[in-house]
Amino acid sequence: MTMIDILLRLHQNSYYFFAIILFIIGFHTMLSHNNLIKKVIGMNIMDTSIFLFFVAIGYVNGGRAPILEPGVPYTAYVNPLPSALILTGIVVAVSVTAYALSLIVKLYKHYGTIDAEEIMRIRGGDIQ
């Protein structure tokens, strides 16, 4: 396969490609940052990438919203199911985010910092 072929394929599947790039960015942010708020942001980027991926599955090129109107001739419709599912997914992601942020507030009250390594150090200090 030549370079052109690969680029052409990436172009055809650009939604999936960018969704996966976003997923990796989010995953990397989540694992590599010590700041707890940044971890939560990474988690959100990761979730968003999956939502994008899921909605892109249902998209039909040139498709319209699946509403039948009298007099309008039949055209291609996008699949509404992934969008409906992702609404649930977004609600779940919002509630997880809210809960995680409230835990961070509590952690800040107890430790006076939102840095994961600092918290580990303080905890290690009082065990010994």
Place this chain on the structure above:
Amino acid sequence: MSIVNHFPVLAVVVLLLFAYLMPLLMRWRKEWCVPATLGAIGFSLIASLYMMWQVMTTGPFMYQMGSWAPPWGIEFSIDYLAVFATMTITIVGLIVIYYGTQDLLHELKEQVMGWYYTLYLLLMASMIGMVLTNDLFNMFVFVEICAIASCGIISIKESRECIEAAFKYLVLSAVGSGCLLLAIAMIYMVTGHLNFTYVAQALPQVMDLYPLNILVSLALFLVGLGVKAALFPLHVWLPDAHSSAPSPSSAVLSGLVIKVYAIAMIKLLYKVYPPELLGMAPIMNMILWMATLAIIIGSMFAIVQDDIKKMLAYSSIAQIGYVFLGVGLMSESALQGGILHIFNHAIMKSMLFLSAGAIIYATGTRKLSDLKGIGITLPVPTIAFSLGAFAMVGIPITNGFISKWYLALGSLDVGRPFFAAVILVSSLLNGIYYLPIVVNAFFGEPEGAVAEPRPLPRQMVVSLILLGSGVILFGVFPSLILGVVSKAAQSLLGLL
């Protein structure tokens, strides 16, 4: 049209309804909270026993939400595995919360007690939903409810260890949920279905066209559910989360929650993915090796702990390895052993956590080295703990022996005696860390707080006795539960 036809969905919905009633009750009728919680879980227990009777007499059946037929509506599949799991969840859940009604009073602030019951009922509802559902996205929703509720019952005790453990658990299970949703997207992409039955029919047809999608989805399911079930390299959140939580939370998290994800994995591997796929990638071998490492390394970590609940938490990592060992071996007796171990471990680990909780309640100490002579001053929890310890080691007449026996038989059946040796070695390791505690407890000289413990409330003693008699009962008469377990294993392997 009678109410019993709707038991599958009522078992979930009644719990959800009572979960949301609980904060209101807490405000106006404080004394109704406990009976309402017990009543709701009791109703689910009756519903699951009725479903079990139905399945054992007339065979598995489907329940359609709002009578919408499968490709459009959501289905509950009431089969042998599902009724077995709902029965385990409701029985153990009921006993644990009965214990908790007393224990929580000293671990939690009074104004959050109502919220604890809310979270507990949500957790029970999501677990029952997860084992009954026959729909991928419905499963994802229950997985998320379960994740938030189980973090909630840890962080509700607002000490800094609990908050930190809950945050770690939440972040890692969010990664797991992300993987699950991506896996569901991959499956939906190639099959266009979310219903297990339809996906299972469509997968063999599209396997040649999109092998990568299907393999990636399987890998993502394994990682997503593996994180939540604390399968070995993904277990890092478990020791902190399970040891810092209030004792009833630890009991239900270790005893039930991690097992439910294992059941979801069993359903996906055996009911959804075609067997030919398992030839394309060594998925089963990977599960086997992860389980083996979990069994050995979990036990080794447990040996060096001095905190009683941390030791039990590490031991859970080893025990979830047994369940996955049964899943990975692909033989009838091994699968029976694995499924049976879900039930047996639910009973014995919740009993161990509850007796540890009772010891902490009465003496205020969590250190194993301080527990000398506790058997003389606190006989009931110590005897319960010893029974649980014997069951963990796998001494005959306890139920732990039966499931290990089936697992060992299964590994010999498929000609892999190495895994039987793993089970033997891990039993010895279990002996190394459990038996000295038992010996110390009965033959040491009590001193300090251990010499004059607080008296235990009736609820704690009753629940420990119930669970302890369960360990003996299912150890001496395993056939009580083996009937449904062997049917479940046979139907999963397609032998029925």
